[in-house]
Amino acid sequence: MFACFGNTLGVYFNCDDFLHLPYLYRLFSGEPELFLTNFSGPWVGERSLYLFFRPVTEVSLMVDYFFNQAIPFGYHLSNLLWHTANAFILFLFTKALLENLEVGERKDQLAMAIFAAGIFAVFPTHSEAVAWILARADLVSTFFLLLSLYFFVVGQNRKNSKSSQSKRVGQFTLLSLAAFFCSLLSKESAISLPVIVFALSITLSTADNRKQKLSQAAKDIAPYLVAFAAYLVWRFLAIGKLVGGYVGSIGQRLYENYFARWVSSGSLWQLLHPFNQGIYAENHVLRVILRVLYALAGIIVVAGIVIDQKLASRQKLIYFALAFFTATMLPNFQVWGLSSSMSGSRIAYLPSTALALIIVFSIYIVSPIIWSAKLGSAELGRVLKASSITVLISLALTFATVTNGNNIAWLNSAKSIRDLKKDVEKELATLAVGQKLVLFNLPSRVDGAFTFTMRPMLAGLFIAPVWPDSKKDQSADIVPLDYHPNWSIFVNRQDFETIIRQPQLYKLATYDAALGKLVKPDLTIPAELSPELSRDRDSSLPSLSMTVGQGTKSSSYYLKPEGPTKSINPLTVDFLELDVKVTKKSPQIFPPAQLSQTNNKASLFVIWNNRPADQEDQTEPHWTSVPADGQEHKILVELGPLKRWLLSKDVDEIRLDVATDEYDWQIGKPKLIGAKTITPNLSTTHNEDNYDLAPLSEDRKTKSPNQRIAKEAITFDFDASKTMGDKAGAAVLVEVSKPYASFEHYNYLMRERLPSKHALLRATLNSLKGSFTLETKPISSASSNASANNETDIAIYQVHVAALDDAGQVVGTFSDPVAIKSALPIAIK
Template identity: 25%
Template sequence: MHIDAQRKDLLDKLHQAADDAQPPNSKLGWRGVVATVAFAAILLALMHFEFGGALNSYFTSDDLNHVTYAYRMLHDNGELLARTFSTVWMQDTSVEIFYRPLIEVSFAVDQYFSGANPLGYHISNFLYSFIGAMAVLSIARSLAERFKVLHVEIIGYVAALLFAVSPLHTEVTTWLIGRVDGLSTMFFLLSFALFLKLPLQSNAVKHIAGLASLVAFALALLCKEMAASLPLVLFSCSFFMSKESTNSKKMRSAAVESAPYFAVLAVYFLIRYWATGAFLGGYVGAVGEANILSFETLWYRLVHFWKVAFPFNEEVVKRTGGFEDAFRLFYVIFGFYLVVRIRFDRFGANQLKLIGFLSSWLVLQLLPLYQVFMIHNTLAGSRLFYLSTAVISIIAAVVLVPGTQSAMNPTQKRALNASAAVLFAFLSGLFIVVGRLNNECWIVAATHVEELQSQLNSAIATLPEKKKILLAYAPIQVLGAHMFNRYYLIQSMLSPPLLTPDQSKRVCVLEPRFYTYDHFIPSGPLRKKLADSDNFETVFWDTSTLRLTNLSALSGIDSSSANTAGLPQLVVQPGKLPGMIDIVAKQYFENRAVKFVDVDLENSEPKSNSSKDVLVLAFDESRQPPKGMDNWCQADYDQSLKFQTVRFPVDEKFAWYLSKETRDFRVYLGERKNLRIVAARLNDGKTLIPSLEASLLTVRECNDGVRRPIAFPLRFEYDVSNIPGAVNCLFELSRPRSMFQLENFTYRDVRPSKKALKSWTHAGTTGSVEVDRGMFPEDACYQIRAFALRADGSVCGVSTDFIDLGINDRPKGQEL
């Protein structure tokens, strides 16, 4: 036993000596330079194979805004450039309060050299990613050397290549505004790489390199706020690398080394506060609220790490295919490899110390994201994880590359080295192939945008001068790639330099921001525009045919009134599948005549406490809607009630307008045996929806669907007399930048908002109300709506169509 203990002690000392062995000198000779240049060429070729297919693709989504903004920057004698550095990002506080002036400068540089040609912009994004990968090469080498880990060069090459070809990077490399993360990460990594080189330099070079590192950090901050984590990362790195004897001394040493970066960060926060009025900022209004999660519900975000492990766009690469199995196979084999390494090629103290630092770096990158981090099945949102993939790539390289192998015989060494090489080649090849497929969605989205621009321009050319095009529906995404989420992107698409002459004034929409993941729309304004065919040509973008399609012809809605007197009865019957209920009209009816489908629901086992659940009503399943569009709607029901009427607002779904007649509906109850549909009825909404109209003497309607003041007080006419039991009218004014429809995901609420800025009651069922300027606490976009009230103060019917109000809400130079 004593001899075994001595032998074990001797082996431990040998292992530690091997761990502490000085790796090769980091200074590259001519062979090292040639090897690095050759690697860079290989990296460029692999990245071009993976991402190069989109280099000639058109602008999409936010790209449109930033290209037109850069165009104005170059044509206003520097005024907009000055405002870019002295106020919030894009001078637009309607959704976010960010400070990212260098992003607009980068677009302006691309604009200067490329104009409206997207190739130059895409090359810039590509180069940002490539330089970032080369910075990862330098960082991984330096860390391996500073922590005295063997195989410095190999670790660097493995980490850089895995980062460069990660399939998660399509959103950053191909989507032009993804440069927010690409450019910030590039400067972040360059700053870190230079910091790690400082101890190896002479005094003169050290001062220059140190200054360059601080400048790179400052530039990273001017690209994105997330770069603020760098001083903490450097502090952690210095702490783990310190040779001081105690933790307190290590902390003091780390504080001294990272102090200049904390000083730069402090100056940045002061400048940011001067420019934006906020030290932190972020998303505001309804978008900001949608991103807020409590720590109790934070676990919900953890499921998104699944897409980090399986990084393919499920709209392009189906989970039932072989790629998910290929990733699973890799992880299983890698698990066996890791067990073998731990057993025969143990991780030394230095390797564990390096992994400890890298883990702390990863945590520091992820913590600020906890409120917004979300990777969808389409990889939308993966850009937020971009910098973190650099850390993961270095961790993977340290774990994958074999260590000292001092306890292994030659055969075992060869087997372990071969296994590592095969695993690396397999993962790299898988990354490249999957990344190339992920990239396809951006090429498709760009094609959609370019076609829509061309067809809108052609349609405008044939319209009478007084007539406008109402674009009633434009998709937010295609296959997960971003397209349009607000009117101002469409406005930019139709403005110079992307389109000359400017045609943006000839196209309007229903609301300023689109939240059509479920494709629900403000049906009241849409019906009014469809009926006003003298002034509006109502169209939508068909994602299946890539055609601008006339909606009036499909919906049958025009200036004539619908026949609502003879709506047919509905018959409830069992469906063909278990848990399915068919609801069939005795004859076809006009879609335009129906706004709701009312379903009487019986619950044989009501719960003791009130709680909500959802039922889904499908309609018109004989017709396939355009890709990405749904022909169903949902409504809440109370699980504590034995009998209730569930009201489905079918005319809030865009697919409802794609046919003139319908007959069949279907409700899926599934395993809920306690629920039974007793009866169902069609409802024209005439006794449910009150009226609220803005006086054209006090407001004007703009192309983004927003009313803006002509003169205060603003005047609104209301009429709730059509609602049985109504005696009074309740008005609600939203908080700035908030939207009522995002509270319960409907435009037809049955209960007042819990978050309204102001609410007040007017006696009587008809009349007018005035809103003074003092009721709006700040310049922003608001909404106003009304409800009918019974004598006891309860709501009857549903809410009116809300009216969007813009109070000096547009940035200077972008007023409507």
């Protein structure tokens, strides 16, 4: 175990860890009431990313903090001990299960239990769960769930026993229920246990018919359902909801794309082929070895069906393990998604206990049939049984080797975070008086291991306890540009230009993924980026030539600047305009108007040279959807807000890639344009109201966070006068997002083209230029249960505007959204 996961002891803090460490620091530094609120409110009071209730997990972290404070080693050692305990409990549970069903001899029962625990212990999906401190929730919840199942099986064994020990069945039932309740209070996925107990009761039942088995199983799960109901009541009182989960636009998107995450993404395949692509190349020898072992295992499974005398018993076990696996997967319906870099693999931690059982019960041949000693069938049976054991040993060793390699991603992430902290300290030391350090293009993941996906997580790196009290608190001097409120591939272009226009106020430092450190950006500041910043740059942009490279399944269009300018300065460009006509090749039974929006769209991929080193979440080409209706459309490819585009250097070629196996493409009239007549301007009247430009000190939580927000209204300035051109109409549409929602998450556009279906507030202003006020619900009017219902909690919102013609249609695009931190918006005036 330690040979497999020992390298995780060198991992640092990651991502959500930085939300919990300041919470624990406050708990042990004068706010002991946080211990009780841990049992009466959402997890660490967090509502911005998720709404969870996991008090037992947090208690385990409190114990770690008491002994280790801001030293990561102790937390990682605890994770490893929890994981070791889980493997041991799985061993005990499997052994008790096999003894109850009398499968094989004692040595077979012991061997199968050891294999199940061993394969689970080293399974490659566990790197995230063990190496990431905050994945502790999966470890702790699994511990108590397995313990509950173990007590249930022992109780069933005692119930079927004629000895005096049978009188102690009730004690084991109580122990099982207590463990189940602790599991629920550790992570919500434990709701699967009553279903598992139901399947387990049927598996262990000695009743003569199905009706009796079902009746007994229903009686067995009754107390678990009562415990579950009590948990739901407690949970609702604590967080105001029964379900919870991820919130905002991230949570909403997770609810909308089940098929993509469960099936088409290949994440289920990744579960059985758990290689981190950032560590293991596609042709790595371990990938080949694992596939060979799976093939051999398949042969042995078929042979076992023919020759194993205990096949019926094994089938019963396999059916139970399949029910176990299904039950533990279903609670993950919202969050399931296993990437090729193994991000999200912690979610597979509990299901992998059942997966280990499936592997062992399917492969291990218990008792080969002896047909005839003369034919040597006894020897053949022994060979096949030995082969099944050999394959299981080989799988365990291969899994252990892969896991040890997958752990490297978390070591790489740890190095990146430590180096970033050092780089920021150096940059802070060079700031002039009144100057702020702006961090840009920070990674959200390194080789699949999470770094910072939200501003408050980054803030945790620069406040206590990670930033020691002995050092000057400089969180007020650090401004991150990558979050609004979540990490994004986009940036508000106006904010970016504000920063590069005012070097006396802002020092910009960008993260270079190739070097793994902060660097001074190599930007060619165009002359037109004057304080006036009129964005009238269309006349200075080069025209583009276009050549086509035809292929059998795809084609590429190469765009190059013409004239004296041989390269494109990305800071002068906002959009690439194209005339595009796409026709679906296959005959259409239904006319285009009746086709679904998904089926009637084709993807156009955009890539360019001299761009910065790719980060994990920025490796895919930029793309835009094009109607495949056989009609010509003028398409705007959004470039200006892309971080990768802004950090590119002297682009001299843009390539458009399209699939031609299903579509006929006609692309013409490529043109680079600015935002003058396309995108309105929007900004907060007072800079301090713009959350995107707020320092990290704004993300520090205190005893009374609401008291820091004194304003009950935020004023915005807008200008859409140049967007209208010669079109009739004089109106502007204002939209406010729901809390913690980003407009870009719905259509993958920073500058939307249509009104959002997901806006919280919407208003039309009869002016193309001016100001408006966003009124918020006064904090003082919050009801006693407001916190639970999230009605007046301070949250992050986005605001954007668009010009409307006289028909009420959007002209051009919406503005770059501006993020604000406020109480609930209630009116636009």
